[in-house]
Amino acid sequence: MTGLEFSGLTVRYGHGASAHTAVDGFDLTVRPGTSHGLVGESGSGKSTVAAAAVGLVIPSAGGIRLNGADIVGRSSAARRARRRVQLVFQDPYSALDPRMPIGLSIAEGSRATGRSWSRSEQRSRVGELLERVHIDPDRANDLPSAFSGGQRQRITIARALAAEPEVLIADEITSALDVSVQGVVLNLLRELQRELELTVLFISHNLAVVNYMCDTVSVMQAGRVVEAGPTATVLAAPEDAYTRELLASVPVMGRRMTWDEE
Numbered sequence: 734m735t736g737l738e739f740s741g742l743t744v745r746y747g748h749g750a751s752a753h754t755a756v757d758g759f760d761l762t763v764r765p766g767t768s769h770g771l772v773g774e775s776g777s778g779k780s781t782v783a784a785a786a787v788g789l790v791i792p793s794a795g796g797i798r799l800n801g802a803d804i805v806g807r808s809s810a811a812r813r814a815r816r817r818v819q820l821v822f823q824d825p826y827s828a829l830d831p832r833m834p835i836g837l838s839i840a841e842g843s844r845a846t847g848r849s850w851s852r853s854e855q856r857s858r859v860g861e862l863l864e865r866v867h868i869d870p871d872r873a874n875d876l877p878s879a880f881s882g883g884q885r886q887r888i889t890i891a892r893a894l895a896a897e898p899e900v901l902i903a904d905e906i907t908s909a910l911d912v913s914v915q916g917v918v919l920n921l922l923r924e925l926q927r928e929l930e931l932t933v934l935f936i937s938h939n940l941a942v943v944n945y946m947c948d949t950v951s952v953m954q955a956g957r958v959v960e961a962g963p964t965a966t967v968l969a970a971p972e973d974a975y976t977r978e979l980l981a982s983v984p985v986m987g988r989r990m991t992w993d994e995e
Contacts (some may be wrong), residue, residue: 785913
């Protein structure tokens, strides 16, 4: 089992003089059962990496493999393998169809398993998933507007889990939420990762959150990884100047973080 592997991933938008390279020769392996953080400033390419992993953008070069199987190609085998990677989006308010009951949204996620479900099996499965994310199953017929932002994000996580993924990509999943509810969502994700032995690629600009959530971390700048390693090591003693700049930008009560040489 090799986990989720990105090798030489390159993604370009546009053509000719207007072309923009969003991801440039990106390499990363997320080991099975671990949580790997991907950090960097806005525009560094983090979300493009996530989009490529689930087929929302087509790489210009390089590859992505899950446990050795190609998940980039157009073959039926690649599409089946790609379904085992699920993405939870940043904005829970736009991620759910406002006209669709949440139970039906979650049930749609189970189509990615490729199995046929009876109506009773579907209802039971939806109830199990809602309980797993700490939402009352009796509310399966409610519309998204009946829920808070934090609850909606938990519902989108349940929808992703309905596909029975091996890998969950969490793309800035707390940045649109009030600080008071961010911890609830983060603790839930940690709980699910442990109980379901999920492999998690956790994308965030919040270094404190990455430190809390992730075993290892990669730092992106201009579409490339500039530093990677165990989270505690990278954040405590960063080697790359860009990583040091990111850490220095973190607000600290009463002082600014610096790494002045003695």
